[in-house]
Every structure is written in C-alpha cells, then in structure tokens.
Amino acid sequence: MIPDEKGRRMACYKMKTFFLALLTGLCLALVNDAEARLEVVATTPDLGSIAEAVGGDRVSVTSLARGTEDAHFTSPRPSFIRVLNRADVLIENGAELEVGWLPPLVRNARNRAIIPGNPGRVKAADGVSLLDIPEGAVDRTMGDVHVSGNPHFLLDPLNAKIVAETIAAAFIELDPEGAGDYQSALETFQSRIDEKMEEWKEKLEPYEGTQVVTYHATYRYFAERFGFETVAMIEPLPGVEPTPRHLRDLIQRIRDENIRMIWAEPFRPSRSVDRVGDATDAVVLRLPELVGGVPDAEDYISLIDYNVRAIVDALDADSPEA
Amino acid sequence: MKKTRLLRTFVAGSVFLFTAGLVLQGSGAEDQVGELKQRLKQLEEAHQRELAELEAAVADFETAHSDDSGLMAKGGGAASGSNPAAAPAGAPFQPAMPGPGAREAFIDISAIGTFSIGTSTEQDVRSLQKADHDPGRRGFDLQSLELAMSGYVDPYFRAQTNLIFDFDPDEHGDRIEIEEAFMETLALPANLQLRVGQFFTEFGRHNTQHLHFWDFVDTPVVMTRMFGPDGLRNPGARLSWLAPTPFYSELFFTVQDSTGETAYSFRNDEGFLDSHVQFNERARVDSDRGEEIRKMRDLLYTARYAASWDLTVNQTVLAGVSGATGPNASTEDTFDNGNQIGEGRPSGRTDIYGTDVYWKWTPPHQTRGFPFVSFQTEALMRRFELRDPSETFEDYGLYAQALYGFRPMWVAGLRYDGVRGDMKDVTDRGGETIGLANRTRISPNMTWYPSEFSKIRLQYNYDDRSGFGKDHSVWLQFEFSIGPHGAHTF
Incomplete structure (x- = not known):
C-alpha cells in the first residue's frame, strides 16, 4: 500500500466517523429538544391565553395577531413564518376568522407538524356549536358571510371551556408525559370559569x-x-x-x-x-x-x-x- | 495501526460524549443509558403513533378538508382561500355540503377581471404602457381576465395555475396565456421547498405579483424595461430555504429556461433586440439552432435573499437582493450580403441585479387592515453584453411608491419611476450612437375597494421621455374577483 493513499483513506475514515458521531449527537439533541417545552403558536391572544392556562410551564406560547386589532385582517408579517416554522402546535380560531392571512404563512412555514390533519394543528372552532350558519344558498350579495358560522365564539365563556378542552387534548397527544399536568390545569381553568360565570x-x-x-x-x-x-x-x-x-x-x-x-x-x-x-x-x-x-x-x-x-x-x- | 484505531475511537468517543454531555447536562449520571433507551423507545412509539395518524389523515383527506386547501401563492387577491363548503379538519366524517357556485373540495377556482377606461396625449399608447397587462388603448381596454385554480395535489404537493385571457385588437386578437402553472412541496426536510413548473422568477418584489395585487394600474417602467411586457417567467425549478436565523430570512435559487419573450433580456430573439434601434440590425441567435440547450450556461439562473424584521410591534420591513444571469440573443455571427454567417449560437450574456425594500406600518387599532402606510422601492441594474465586450452596455432604473390607506377601503398612492439608458459605444450599422431613452414618470392614484372583492382605481401618469417629450395619461380601472376568499402575503 502506498503510504500516501493510506493516509488519505485514514483521513477519510476519520472524517466519516466524525460526521457519524456529530449526527448521533444531533439526534440526541433533538430527542432532548422534544422533552423541552412545547412551542405553541396561537393566532389570537385569547387562544394564547387559554393555551397558557392549560399548558402552564410545559408550553411556551406566541400569539400572532395583536389584541388591539381586527383579527380578520392581521398583517401577515414574515416573522410569523419564522415562528410557525418552529412550532409544535398551531392553534387557530377557525370558522374562517384567519382565512385572509394565515394559510400562506402556514404553507411557507414548511412545518409538517402544523399542516392541517396533523395533531399539531388545532382548530378551536371544532366542538363549538357555531351560531349564524347560513341556511340555503349563500352568495356575496349577503356580504362576507362565513359559511361555517360566526367565528367570534370565544366571547361566550362556556365556549372557552370547550376550547380549553380541545387544546388540552392536543397537548396531551403531543406531550403524553404531561398528561397529568394538562388535565389538572384544564380542570382548574374550567372551574375558574364556572366560578366567574356565576358572578x-x-x-x-x-x-x-x-x-x-x-x-x-x-x-x-x-x-x-x-x-x-x-x-x-x-x-x-x-x-x-x-x-x-x-x-x-x-x-x-x-x-x-x-x-x-x-x-x-x-x-x-x-x-x-x-x-x-x-x-x-x-x-x-x-x-x-x-x-x-x-x-x-x-x-x-x-x-x-x-x-x-x-x-x-x-x-x-x-x-x-x- | 493500533494507534490510529485508538485515535479514531478517541475522536468519535469524545465527540459523542461532548454532544451527549450537552444533551444530558443536569440529569443524573447513573441511569443515563437507561434514560436514553427509554427516550428512544418513546420516540419510536411517538413515531408509530404519528405514522398511524398520518395514514388516517391521508385516508380522511378527501372528507376532512382544511381551511387552507388550495391557496394561491403570491397573488393574494381573491384567488385563494378556504373552502367553506368543506368539512373542518379533524372533524368526523360529514357529507360534503352542497355549496353555492363551484365550491369543489379539491380545487379552488376564481376569476378576476380587470378593465380600464382612459386616454393619453400619446397616440401610440403602447409606447408608454409597454406591459401586456397595462391599460394599452385609448378608451376601453381589457387588461386581463385571469382564471386561477389551485389546490392540494396530495399529501406532498400543492399546485396552482393562472390562465390569462386577453384581447388585443391591434396584435393578436384573443389569446390565452399560461401565466403560472406549478407544483410546490408542502414540507420537505431541512426547511427546503421545491417548486417546479412555469412561474414568475423570484426576482425582487413586483415581478412575482399578479395584476390584481398591483398597487397601480400599470407596471413600473424599470420592470418592463428589464423583464419585458410579460415579466420574467419561464418553465423551471425553484428551491428555497428558510434560513435558521432568529429573524425571517429566505434564500431562493431558481433555474429556468432562458428562451422566449418571457425571458426578455435573455435569449429572446424578437422582443428585446427588436425594440431597441441599436440592436435592430445586429446578428442574433438563430431561432432554430441557437435556442437549443447545449450546456448549463444556456439556462437562466436567479438567486434571491430576502429578510424581514419587525421594527416595532406596528412596523415591519422586508428587504431583498436579487441577481439573474443567462445568455442573451446576441451572437458572434457576421453578415455577408445580408446573409448571416456563423453558428447562430448566443455569445453575449446578460446580468440583472436588483434590490428591494418594503416597509409597512399599521397602528394597533387597525380595522380591515386600515389605516396603513407603506413604502416600496426597487432598483435594478442590467449589464447587457453584445458580441464585443466593448459593446457591453449598462442601464438602470428604479421605482419608489408610497401608499396611504387613510380610511377603511380607501388608499391614496404616489409612485415615481425613473430609468436611465446607456449609450456607451453601442452603434447601429450606420455608425450612429443611439441609446435607450431616459424616462421619468410620476403617478398619483386613488383606489376605492367597495369590498374585498372589487376595486375602482383612478390614476394619472405624467411622463417625460428624452427625445419624445412630455405626456399625460389618465386611467380608470375596474376589477372584480369571484371565488373563495383570498389570502394576502406580506
């Protein structure tokens, strides 16, 4: 064997080993990351607030729309793409509230976890009985009607209880270790609502x-x-x-x-x-x-x-x- | 031999330990191995679960449809949006509700019509309004009728097509254009996204925008001068990477065919060379032999990097730099008694560079997206190389526009256009030096949106072209869009 070639092979082998080790390290880092807090993105600050109540210390919540603004028309800032890209969970209001700005952001975020149909994509409207679902044919002479119903359901505190349940179910599915924490936080939130409801x-x-x-x-x-x-x-x-x-x-x-x-x-x-x-x-x-x-x-x-x-x-x- | 193995093991071991140490910092040393095993098991279980869910999701795909099924990309406008007739994602199976109109679960269809009425002091309106979809006639004009269709193809891709129906009584009569038709991946690993098909080149901001997204009735002058009447678009592929920076930043790399009128400054043996006197009589690529692809250099390459920051909670800025390079239609061929002698292959190259900035302010109490103030500018520079390097010429231009949404559904705008030609050593066969005309245009306008689905816009253009003088034009534009609710990109 020519010494030169041997040296080259050796270097190559070392390189391979190095990258393999690095990859293993990275994988482990990812495993570790999965144990870290759930990255939760909520489209509106109310959903964010409920997610925080249910998730506690196990989640870190970012809300996209500003509380002061018209959430039908939130400006789709590119920074949202960045946030969505790293999200484990996306909680949207649904019932077409965010139809004018959310879909392209999710598409560009290229994050499989939050693509519709995955457990990381939570639609708050699911499970809520919506009002104002139009009967019969609908067209735009009636204005910008939402065919799925009125999306402003969270102002009814009893709906907030349902939404909290939906969110807790998603958290438990994605982070089963925290099931107990989520369950008890959910119960605390719901009984708090019940108390306040009386008042x-x-x-x-x-x-x-x-x-x-x-x-x-x-x-x-x-x-x-x-x-x-x-x-x-x-x-x-x-x-x-x-x-x-x-x-x-x-x-x-x-x-x-x-x-x-x-x-x-x-x-x-x-x-x-x-x-x-x-x-x-x-x-x-x-x-x-x-x-x-x-x-x-x-x-x-x-x-x-x-x-x-x-x-x-x-x-x-x-x-x-x- | 033993020594090297030892070294190898040591290197591998230390790297492993280092990373493992990072991972496990804070946890007890004794049962690390057990913990790791447990984690791997959990991961495996989670993976299995995900897999099962994914399968279920695929099975449910037709019925459990999502809010953002089939959306348009850049265009925004009305061509995208949810499919209200479809069942919500994750809901138990529901029979599809009969929706009004053509609300199919698998495809979103919309039609967008744009018309103009106006006049200009320039009789040959097309010499001012050079983009195909600009108002191009005195009196009434159909700027474009767009049929947009989009949807998810399967769990891996979404697709979009934009067909343009146009009517030009002077030239082609009725015609159909395939403006865009592409498929795009949904979630590739490593934050990549691949788009394949025919699409607008990711260069700057305006080039990728469809007509109904424009803030003015016409295209900025510099865009038509560099990218021609249709904008820069061709069949090709685009890979984009969402960079792991703390702020949004994205890198786009596009490879496309470099031929035809939609690659205006490139291997376009008609438009560009025809439109400028100094090239008119020059030899150019032979459309039979010269346009074939023989090497990688025959393709058009475009790169773009865009980044965005939220300056405050009310202000966002998006900035980008772009560059495109490809062969152009000039050749080394010569003329002999009017016959072109040579291979008919391109020899010169064109490079176009651009930079763009978009800034937007919306106050905390925004309603329907109003009020807002936005500022947008793009500057482009082109280097066009003819067969002789001494005949390389450069020209440049920019536009800058400010918009003020002063009350809900009302927007006032002002745009400045400026382009400068270059007369350096470019001569026609008669030996005369003729450059591209310098041009300045100022366009104030006012737009009223009766709803999100219609718009009425009035615009005045003041034009000053060197060698042609001053012109005044007024355009009134009407636009409708029917179809699902649209979504806008920033």
Whole structure:
C-alpha cells in the first residue's frame, strides 16, 4: 500500500466517523429538544391565553395577531413564518376568522407538524356549536358571510371551556408525559370559569333582554349567553362598511325602539360609531374582543371581566333610578 | 495501526460524549443509558403513533378538508382561500355540503377581471404602457381576465395555475396565456421547498405579483424595461430555504429556461433586440439552432435573499437582493450580403441585479387592515453584453411608491419611476450612437375597494421621455374577483 493513499483513506475514515458521531449527537439533541417545552403558536391572544392556562410551564406560547386589532385582517408579517416554522402546535380560531392571512404563512412555514390533519394543528372552532350558519344558498350579495358560522365564539365563556378542552387534548397527544399536568390545569381553568360565570351572570341578570346595536357580529355569542338582544348592526352586511343611508336608517331605528347601547370593538372607526352615538341616546361602549384589546384585558378571564364591568357601569349610570 | 484505531475511537468517543454531555447536562449520571433507551423507545412509539395518524389523515383527506386547501401563492387577491363548503379538519366524517357556485373540495377556482377606461396625449399608447397587462388603448381596454385554480395535489404537493385571457385588437386578437402553472412541496426536510413548473422568477418584489395585487394600474417602467411586457417567467425549478436565523430570512435559487419573450433580456430573439434601434440590425441567435440547450450556461439562473424584521410591534420591513444571469440573443455571427454567417449560437450574456425594500406600518387599532402606510422601492441594474465586450452596455432604473390607506377601503398612492439608458459605444450599422431613452414618470392614484372583492382605481401618469417629450395619461380601472376568499402575503 502506498503510504500516501493510506493516509488519505485514514483521513477519510476519520472524517466519516466524525460526521457519524456529530449526527448521533444531533439526534440526541433533538430527542432532548422534544422533552423541552412545547412551542405553541396561537393566532389570537385569547387562544394564547387559554393555551397558557392549560399548558402552564410545559408550553411556551406566541400569539400572532395583536389584541388591539381586527383579527380578520392581521398583517401577515414574515416573522410569523419564522415562528410557525418552529412550532409544535398551531392553534387557530377557525370558522374562517384567519382565512385572509394565515394559510400562506402556514404553507411557507414548511412545518409538517402544523399542516392541517396533523395533531399539531388545532382548530378551536371544532366542538363549538357555531351560531349564524347560513341556511340555503349563500352568495356575496349577503356580504362576507362565513359559511361555517360566526367565528367570534370565544366571547361566550362556556365556549372557552370547550376550547380549553380541545387544546388540552392536543397537548396531551403531543406531550403524553404531561398528561397529568394538562388535565389538572384544564380542570382548574374550567372551574375558574364556572366560578366567574356565576358572578358574571349575577351582575348582568338585571339587564336581561336589553337591546343592543353592534358594529359587527362580534358579540353574538356573548349576547346569547348573557341574555342581551343584538337587534341591528352598524355594518349593513357582514364585512361591508356602513353607507350614510344605512346609518340614517339605523339612527331612526335606535330612536324609535329606544335601544340603549351600541357595542363596538376599540378598533372600529369612531367616525360612524360616534355619529350614531351622538345622534341617539344610546351609550357607545368600546368592548374588546381579544385579550390585550384594552390594557385591563390581560388574560381571558380579565377580558370578560372588563366587558361585564363596562356594560354594568354603563347601564347603571344610564338607568333613571341611578 | 493500533494507534490510529485508538485515535479514531478517541475522536468519535469524545465527540459523542461532548454532544451527549450537552444533551444530558443536569440529569443524573447513573441511569443515563437507561434514560436514553427509554427516550428512544418513546420516540419510536411517538413515531408509530404519528405514522398511524398520518395514514388516517391521508385516508380522511378527501372528507376532512382544511381551511387552507388550495391557496394561491403570491397573488393574494381573491384567488385563494378556504373552502367553506368543506368539512373542518379533524372533524368526523360529514357529507360534503352542497355549496353555492363551484365550491369543489379539491380545487379552488376564481376569476378576476380587470378593465380600464382612459386616454393619453400619446397616440401610440403602447409606447408608454409597454406591459401586456397595462391599460394599452385609448378608451376601453381589457387588461386581463385571469382564471386561477389551485389546490392540494396530495399529501406532498400543492399546485396552482393562472390562465390569462386577453384581447388585443391591434396584435393578436384573443389569446390565452399560461401565466403560472406549478407544483410546490408542502414540507420537505431541512426547511427546503421545491417548486417546479412555469412561474414568475423570484426576482425582487413586483415581478412575482399578479395584476390584481398591483398597487397601480400599470407596471413600473424599470420592470418592463428589464423583464419585458410579460415579466420574467419561464418553465423551471425553484428551491428555497428558510434560513435558521432568529429573524425571517429566505434564500431562493431558481433555474429556468432562458428562451422566449418571457425571458426578455435573455435569449429572446424578437422582443428585446427588436425594440431597441441599436440592436435592430445586429446578428442574433438563430431561432432554430441557437435556442437549443447545449450546456448549463444556456439556462437562466436567479438567486434571491430576502429578510424581514419587525421594527416595532406596528412596523415591519422586508428587504431583498436579487441577481439573474443567462445568455442573451446576441451572437458572434457576421453578415455577408445580408446573409448571416456563423453558428447562430448566443455569445453575449446578460446580468440583472436588483434590490428591494418594503416597509409597512399599521397602528394597533387597525380595522380591515386600515389605516396603513407603506413604502416600496426597487432598483435594478442590467449589464447587457453584445458580441464585443466593448459593446457591453449598462442601464438602470428604479421605482419608489408610497401608499396611504387613510380610511377603511380607501388608499391614496404616489409612485415615481425613473430609468436611465446607456449609450456607451453601442452603434447601429450606420455608425450612429443611439441609446435607450431616459424616462421619468410620476403617478398619483386613488383606489376605492367597495369590498374585498372589487376595486375602482383612478390614476394619472405624467411622463417625460428624452427625445419624445412630455405626456399625460389618465386611467380608470375596474376589477372584480369571484371565488373563495383570498389570502394576502406580506
């Protein structure tokens, strides 16, 4: 054997061994990584808040949409692709809430774990009975109707319990070791909601049957749960900006029927909201839909707390006896 | 011999230990082996479970459809979106609901029509509006009718096709164009993604955007000057890699055919050389012999690196650099009594470089994506080599545009276009030096979106071309899109 060739072979062998060892190391690192916290991405901060409540220290949660904004129209920042690429779990609201921005991000994230059909892709709407599912044929003359139903179901705390269960099931499937932790965190969250529910119901009970006008169909589930009646919207059709004529008719109706409240998310343009408010005796309330929508809404429970308090305060001040 | 084996074992062992040490830091030393075995077992179990789930998912694929089944890529607009008639992912089997219109579970179909009405002080409007889908006539014009179809092919690929129906009374009459038709992988390992088919070259920002995604009624001047009336697109393959940087960054590498009018500055024996006087009488590649692919250098190569940062919670910037290189249609052939002598093979090369920046601000209280302010600019430089290196010429240009979505569904825009030619040593056969005209264009516009599915846009263009003078044009554009709800990319 020529010494030169021998040396080359030797070097080659060493190299191979080195890379093999490195690969083994990397694999082990991956195994170790799997044991680290679950990387959870939630499309909205409410889902994020519920995921945190259920996941505790075993998960690390990132929410994509800002709580202050219109989650139908979140800007699809490229940084989201980065976050989604590393995610173990993606929790989406579903019912077409994120249809305008999420799908291309997921496609570009090239992460099999969060492709629909995998346990890492969690759709919060699954298991929730949705309202406003259109009957019969639908077309866009009806505005931007969601064929699967109204996606703003999380403002009903009982739906938050269902969603927490869906999320816990996904966590348990992906991280079976933490099953006990998830289960007990879920129970804690659900019983906390049950407790608060008593309180919220008690506070709102005196106002049952109160008629409200809302900007968008955001508060349908909330109203349904707490006995309010949503009678009209500032949007003439879902997803369609109000026309002057529609606002005129609406103002007339609020006057005629003595409707007491207008509910709008903080991000809705004050131009049309205040116009209706100023022209009528109805109180305008800015009620956040998402966690972070106002500074006080720090998590899911404080979000509902804030809204309940705002309504009670407004109606108390408004009532003639007060 | 013994010594080397020892060394080998030592190297391997130490690397193993080092990594294992990293992995196991913090855990007890005694039952490492047992723990490792247990982990491997868990991993195996998890793998088995995943496999079973994956199989189930594949089996359910037709019924348990997803929200983002079949979406358009860059185009955004209306051509993409969920399939509302399909059952939600993960739900138990449900019979497909009869949906309105053509809501098929396997394919999303949409049609987008764009029309314009307008006029210009330039009688030959096409000399100003050089892109095929620009408003190109005084009076009424069909800019394009696009039929977009997309969907998941199987658990591995998604596909998209964009057919353009166009009507040009001056030239071709009715015609159909295959703008894009490609398939793309869903989740390759190592953060890679492969796209194969016919598609817009990943160069800069505007080149990959479909007409309904444009912020102005027409194409920036520099884009048509470098990439021709159709934009740069051809059959080929694109590999992209999502880099493991803490911020978003992606590397694209594209190989495409370099021939034809959609490779305008490259082996395009008609468009580019015809459109500029100084090349008009030059020998060029023979369309029979010259266009065949003989070596790797005969293809068109494009690379792009894009990165993005969230400057604040309200501001995002996306920046990129791109470069394309390929053969062009000039040859070393000579003329003899009007007959072209030689091989008809390309000899010159074209290189195009570009850089682009997109910045967007949306305040915390955004409704429907409004208000917003965005700024976008692209600068391109082209090096076009004729047969003689001394005849290499360079030209460059840029556009910069600002948009202000000042109230829901209303956007005001302003765009500046500037291109500069190069007259360096490029002469026609008469010995006269003629360069590409310098041109400046300023375009304010206003867009109203009655809904997300329609748009009405008014635009004024002030044009100043060296050697041609000043021109004024006004265009009113209408656009509709029917089909599933669209999704936008950044």
